[in-house]
Amino acid sequence: MEQPMGVEFSPDRQVVPGSPKKDVQKEGPVPKKPDVHKGTDRLMDRMKKVDPNQSERYRQRTGE
Amino acid sequence: MKTIVGLETEYGALLSGPSQGMRELFRQEEMFQKVRDHVFYEQRMGIIDQHQRAYDEPPGNGGFLLNGGRLYIDMGHVEYATPECHTLLDLVRADRGGDQLLQDAVNEMGLGDEISFIKNNIDHQTLATFGSHENYLVSRDFPFTERGMDPLVAFLVTRQIFTGSGRVGASYVNDSLISLASDRSPVTFQISQRADYIVNKFYQWVQMNRSIVNTRDEPLSDPVQYRRMHLLLGDSNMSEFATALKFGTTKIAMDLIEDGKAPRIGVLDPVRACRSISHDMSMEWKVQDLEGDVLSAVNVQELFLEAAIREFSGRDEDTDWVIQEWGTLLDDLSKKDPVLVSDRLDWAAKFVMINQFREAEKVSWTDPWLESLDLEYHNIDPEKGLFRILEEEGRHRRLLPQSLLETGKNCPPSFTRAEGRSIAVNRILENPDLSYIIQWFGIQVNQGEILYMLEPLKTYRKEVGAYFSDLSFPPARF
Numbered sequence: 001m002e003q004p005m006g007v008e009f010s011p012d013r014q015v016v017p018g019s020p021k022k023d024v025q026k027e028g029p030v031p032k033k034p035d036v037h038k039g040t041d042r043l044m045d046r047m048k049k050v051d052p053n054q055s056e057r058y059r060q061r062t063g064e
Numbered sequence: 065m066k067t068i069v070g071l072e073t074e075y076g077a078l079l080s081g082p083s084q085g086m087r088e089l090f091r092q093e094e095m096f097q098k099v100r101d102h103v104f105y106e107q108r109m110g111i112i113d114q115h116q117r118a119y120d121e122p123p124g125n126g127g128f129l130l131n132g133g134r135l136y137i138d139m140g141h142v143e144y145a146t147p148e149c150h151t152l153l154d155l156v157r158a159d160r161g162g163d164q165l166l167q168d169a170v171n172e173m174g175l176g177d178e179i180s181f182i183k184n185n186i187d188h189q190t191l192a193t194f195g196s197h198e199n200y201l202v203s204r205d206f207p208f209t210e211r212g213m214d215p216l217v218a219f220l221v222t223r224q225i226f227t228g229s230g231r232v233g234a235s236y237v238n239d240s241l242i243s244l245a246s247d248r249s250p251v252t253f254q255i256s257q258r259a260d261y262i263v264n265k266f267y268q269w270v271q272m273n274r275s276i277v278n279t280r281d282e283p284l285s286d287p288v289q290y291r292r293m294h295l296l297l298g299d300s301n302m303s304e305f306a307t308a309l310k311f312g313t314t315k316i317a318m319d320l321i322e323d324g325k326a327p328r329i330g331v332l333d334p335v336r337a338c339r340s341i342s343h344d345m346s347m348e349w350k351v352q353d354l355e356g357d358v359l360s361a362v363n364v365q366e367l368f369l370e371a372a373i374r375e376f377s378g379r380d381e382d383t384d385w386v387i388q389e390w391g392t393l394l395d396d397l398s399k400k401d402p403v404l405v406s407d408r409l410d411w412a413a414k415f416v417m418i419n420q421f422r423e424a425e426k427v428s429w430t431d432p433w434l435e436s437l438d439l440e441y442h443n444i445d446p447e448k449g450l451f452r453i454l455e456e457e458g459r460h461r462r463l464l465p466q467s468l469l470e471t472g473k474n475c476p477p478s479f480t481r482a483e484g485r486s487i488a489v490n491r492i493l494e495n496p497d498l499s500y501i502i503q504w505f506g507i508q509v510n511q512g513e514i515l516y517m518l519e520p521l522k523t524y525r526k527e528v529g530a531y532f533s534d535l536s537f538p539p540a541r542f
Contacts, residue, residue: 050433055187059192
């Protein structure tokens with residue numbers, strides 16, 4: 001069946017259900033061990049820009 | 065795994081500008097309505113409900129999406145429910161699709177400086193908590209008795225060592241009822257967001273007296289065949305790995321229980337155990353079984369893993385992936401170093417990140433800045449969120465290729481009735497004069513015959529196509 005306009009069905013790969021492992025391998029290697037020093041500068045820069053008082057403004061209604 | 069899983073997420077919202085106290089809640093709700101209306105009326109990513117779904121869900125409150133999922137406002141939160149998913153990768157993709165749907169709307173409306181959606185479960189100022197609800201399709205034969213559920217409770221209480229999202233500080237919900245003299249140790253950081261709010265083993269309500277296992281019986285499918293296990297105790301994960309492992313291991317645990325193959329284990333005082341494990345950053349995570357013997361949460365998880373290897377190895381790709389990663393992770397957790405698992409688990413990633421910052425900036429654990437960083441970890445905006453940097457730089461494992469990530473907000477998962485629902489949503493978008501009622505388990509158009517979709521593992525593509533072909537509007541473009 002041709003798919004209707006505007007709807008994207010999953011590609012045929014999912015005729016056999018995929019797994020996270022399978023697709024990660026397709027995409028290339030992933031870090032197996034954490035490198036806590038890599039990219040620290042960019043992360044630290046962003047952390048320093050976080051408003052120290054923003055948690056005071058973050059008040060939510062209780063949900064489920 | 066021949067099953068259906070789904071995830072409901074209530075998002076928090078951080079608004080810019082000076083705090084307006086409780087008035088902030090009204091501002092939030094107004095903003096939620098704007099974003100929702102943009103998604104449905106401007107972006108046409110779904111169809112808004114025309115009928116009263118429930119006492120608190122009037123017409124226009126929300127609707128179904130092109131991906132088969134649902135977006136709505138519930139109890140002061142924007143809530144997104146994924147469509148029914150058959151594989152772990154589909155679940156992760158659909159979950160990320162919700163983030164993308166909201167962020168795209170915010171960006172398109174030019175509201176990026178005014179609102180941030182925060183995918184977490186607490187605020188640090190009040191006792192408010194909001195949910196991440198997991199849904200698992202199980203057989204009606206599932207042993208849904210207090211005795212039969214002991215292994216499930218033991219599994220759920222101990223799985224937080226890899227499913228927790230971590231948080232700065234603690235909440236003592238019972239203190240709102242009666243203030244007890246406290247000799248408890250201060251909690252600077254804990255592994256779960258929801259553990260402090262779980263006060264029952266079993267209960268049917270979802271807003272008060274939250275329980276380890278929610279007993280509401282609402283299958284949203286054939287009630288003779290199925291039960292929908294609805295869990296409230298989990299955290300909202302940013303990590304794709306943690307999301308996949310949470311659903312994968314939990315479904316395996318349920319399969320073991322249903323087949324009578326689960327380890328014969330229960331945990332004494334599971335509510336207290338839930339909290340004590342979460343608060344224990346030494347990673348000892350001691351619990352007592354029903355005989356009073358002490359073992360660790362890792363030991364309990366290993367019992368389930370051993371049973372899974374014995375019963376389900378080779379069952380399908382998802383199961384094998386779960387078994388392999390579960391084993392590796394438990395080995396790493398037993399070494400009691402959060403750094404070793406910070407590439408896969410939210411709580412560890414957040415702890416390592418905040419601790420590094422704390423040491424570099426020489427701030428104490430009680431500094432409110434750390435609470436703000438805790439929130440920012442969960443910001444779904446890639447331009448602001450702290451977790452997103454970890455992902456982008458390869459410091460946290462991703463499961464979704466970029467090409468699949470882009471499809472989550474408008475692509476239904478395969479092999480489930482979400483496909484048929486997606487076709488129906490699209491048909492109605494093409495024919496705006498139709499009146500309709502869409503439910504998880506069926507559709508009705510122009511007050512005609514109801515097309516029931518009671519089997520979640522069936523796509524209903526042909527049935528939905530035929531249903532719309534029979535209606536008196538221009539021929540469907542199949």
